[in-house]
Amino acid sequence: MKKKLEDDPNSLVFAPLAEAYRKEGALEDAYQVCSKGLEKNPDYSNGHLVLGRIYQGQSKLDNAVLEFKKVLEFDPENLMAHSLLGLLFMQKSDFKAAIDEYQAILTLTPDDDETQKLLKIAIEKAANVSQVEPAVIQVPTEKEANSSGMASITMAELYLKQGHQDKAIETYEEILKKEPNNTNVKQKLIDLKKTVVVDSPNAPPKKVEPTPAHNVKSDKVKTSHSDKEKEAKFSEDDILQVMSMDRSEKETKTKSVIAEVKEPEKTRKTEAKPVSLKADQYSSAQIDVLKAVLAELASITGIRRCFLTSLEGISVVSVGENSNNDSLEKQVLSIFKDTSQSATKLNQGLLKQVLVTAETGHIILVSFAGGILVVLADHQINLGMLRLAMDGAAKKVEKVS
């Protein structure tokens, strides 16, 4: 990576190189590489993320916060930046700000157990700090929520708790547009629509009564805000009630939904088939996202190179060491295609991954974003961690495509 950066000082490889220095504890070297890289690429969000982590390592918490906020300016859905900001705000005892960050994560990944726990802790701490003026969590307006893709199950549940069934329905429908196979949300929507039909059309919005398991601190009354403000905001209690929903209840409901909404095996198989794209079918916005996601992946110690090749064998995005050898792209593509055909012949279903382990490294081939993601890694890399990172990368790409 160092040589690559020397050859091309404008390269984005500065970020993984700085990250490698940071992980080794060489924070000053990391800072030098990263700050120089950002001078040439000021809009590169992953560079700001790395710089933030360097500042964090140097205990320059305010600087770290600024960098992570810059990441979110470029990439509002960057979970890592939200998570690191949440942690920093907790360290700085700014619990209200931490709540915002954790809530942002949960709107993107509602089932993130770890963040749910952190949010609870942050809310409890915020309530302890401010007894007179309880912390109130701002909720984005409908427009903001839609434009930033923040529609989420958590958000819908919060709307429901406030009696805004229409907004909850819209939120669920928004989720289903993006995740049409989400049986849990399908069932929630069906149940909710049944409730709405039963209600009189002219009746005021009916507030859904929480079950006993959710009914926490119901005696706590907030008087410091006008009714209008109350309508637009969710209280800590609302958040806590939704977050503290009995998990077993959720799981039981999900299982029954899956059994009820279960679709024929054949249909599901067809839907699961990945869409393949030609190199010229990727938009520039998609390529930008892919570059960022692959650069983040390449920042993992031990990864030499990541590239996405289209199904015609044309490299779409490449990060890390560059071979300048198109025949290699075609070669790995051929391995993936042949294996895929063999798997079909052997009735083994859709090919998900091929991992080739050689003397000094690994080649990993994964169906990814309409093409094939190829990762070249050193032999000592932790394959389990790499798999997790690749899954995370795939989810990020899925969200924007």
Add this chain to the structure above:
Amino acid sequence: MDFKKILEEMLENVEGSIGASLVGMDGIVIDQVSHNAFDINAVGAEYSSIIKNAMKASSNFGLGNTAEILITTDKASMIMMLVGKNYFVALALSLDGNLGRGRLEIKKAIPKFEKELS
């Protein structure tokens, strides 16, 4: 030469294993064992050419000789490891199979195969 015994041992020791075979690089199966109706013979024929391509790719990417290939589909996993230059052993596992254990058992079995083949 009791290849079958070595293969059976592998299957017994690996949770979720479906079948195992010792295959020549020409795709011809030397011996195989399998649970249920899994066609492990076809695996040898299908995947031997993929192993050859993977060997070429590893070499071209400067990674040295190929030692192992893991294929994951939405129904099963297949671990293949080279036995010398001319053979490979394949182990098929269901999705809930223990991949780590599978790799370990193949690595333990390779010297036994090599001894039998020498």
